[in-house]
Amino acid sequence: MSEQQGIKPYVIGLDLGGTNAVFGIVDQRGDIKATTAIKTQQYDTAEAFIEASVCALQPIIEQVGGMEKIKAMGIGAPNGNYYKGTIEIAPNIKWAHDCVVPIAQMFSEKLEGIPVAVTNDANAAAIGEMVYGVARGMKNFIVITLGTGVGSGIVANGQLIYGCDGFAGELGHITMVRGEEGRLCGCGRKGCLETYCSATGVARTAREMLAKSNRPSLLREINPEDITSLDVSIAAGKGDELAKEIYEFTGHMLGEACADFATFCSPEAFIFFGGMAKAGELIFDPIKKAYNEHVMPVYKGKAQFLVSGLDGASAAVLGASAIGWEVQ
Numbered sequence: 001m002s003e004q005q006g007i008k009p010y011v012i013g014l015d016l017g018g019t020n021a022v023f024g025i026v027d028q029r030g031d032i033k034a035t036t037a038i039k040t041q042q043y044d045t046a047e048a049f050i051e052a053s054v055c056a057l058q059p060i061i062e063q064v065g066g067m068e069k070i071k072a073m074g075i076g077a078p079n080g081n082y083y084k085g086t087i088e089i090a091p092n093i094k095w096a097h098d099c100v101v102p103i104a105q106m107f108s109e110k111l112e113g114i115p116v117a118v119t120n121d122a123n124a125a126a127i128g129e130m131v132y133g134v135a136r137g138m139k140n141f142i143v144i145t146l147g148t149g150v151g152s153g154i155v156a157n158g159q160l161i162y163g164c165d166g167f168a169g170e171l172g173h174i175t176m177v178r179g180e181e182g183r184l185c186g187c188g189r190k191g192c193l194e195t196y197c198s199a200t201g202v203a204r205t206a207r208e209m210l211a212k213s214n215r216p217s218l219l220r221e222i223n224p225e226d227i228t229s230l231d232v233s234i235a236a237g238k239g240d241e242l243a244k245e246i247y248e249f250t251g252h253m254l255g256e257a258c259a260d261f262a263t264f265c266s267p268e269a270f271i272f273f274g275g276m277a278k279a280g281e282l283i284f285d286p287i288k289k290a291y292n293e294h295v296m297p298v299y300k301g302k303a304q305f306l307v308s309g310l311d312g313a314s315a316a317v318l319g320a321s322a323i324g325w326e327v328q
């Protein structure tokens with residue numbers, strides 16, 4: 001720990017989601033000292049959002065001893081650009097869906113000029129794992145976030161890969177199914193990994209499998225349009241065969257994708273983050289099986305498959321705060 005960090009022992013983390021903006025003040029061990037939250041969509045402009053954020057932050061900053069204790073701020077946000085400190089054309093945030101918001105600079109100006117860094121949520125998760133989680137000490141790993149979408153953060157040779165424009169590492173949008181059969185993705189292309197392995201992808205697989213046969217399943221008790229990935233997980237937990245097959249299909253797709261990912265950065269671990277990662281062997285068994293079937297022999301047996309080491313409820317805030325330690 002440098003002398004400066006000794007005097008300024010905390011960073012602010014902001015997990016900016018489509019619904020909630022959650023703030024935490026975090027120390028170097030990853031202990032969250034105070035939290036607060038506001039509604040992301042309640043504001044029409046970025047200025048109004050920042051104003052409300054700073055208001056909400058004041059009391060928790062006081063709680064830890066004031067701004068002189070805060071080293072920096074890290075923000076994990078959809079379409080966050082690390083190089084520019086911006087959020088760019090983020091479809092799910094109304095004050096950023098059609099423009100470029102210089103969010104890092106805007107927060108810095110309101111918070112006594114502290115350094116502020118921003119990146120997308122999956123990259124924040126990757127740094128969070130490296131700073132506080134299961135990737136401590138690792139230099140080559142890939143974090144795959146399984147949520148509404150499928151995101152990824154790639155660390156190679158000890159560094160997060162940002163690419164030429166700050167947007168590298170969108171492994172959720174590699175093509176798994178080519179041609180017309182591929183499911184249409186939010187990115188405008190067809191057959192992306194995300195359309196199969198996100199929460200919405202799993203729900204869609206459930207609807208397709210239910211429609212294909214008359215096999216009995218607990219999922220038939222639910223209106224097909226209302227089925228969520230959580231319903232699939234609950235049914236699988238009760239031993240429902242069809243629900244288990246949905247996990248097998250999803251895990252197989254992920255394992256096959258990971259086998260391809262191994263070719264470009266030979267990771268020592270794939271770390272899964274998000275609700276579905278908690279399904280344990282239901283999802284990990286098919287992932288590992290498909291990985292071993294598809295990976296090039298030279299990579300065989302080298303990668304571990306791990307669940308995120310960050311505490312579920314606060315993982316995204318911790319991830320965001322972790323980039324605060326990196327920024328100068």
Ligand SMILES: [Zn+2]
Nearest residue numbers: 173185187192
């Ligand atoms: Zn896509």
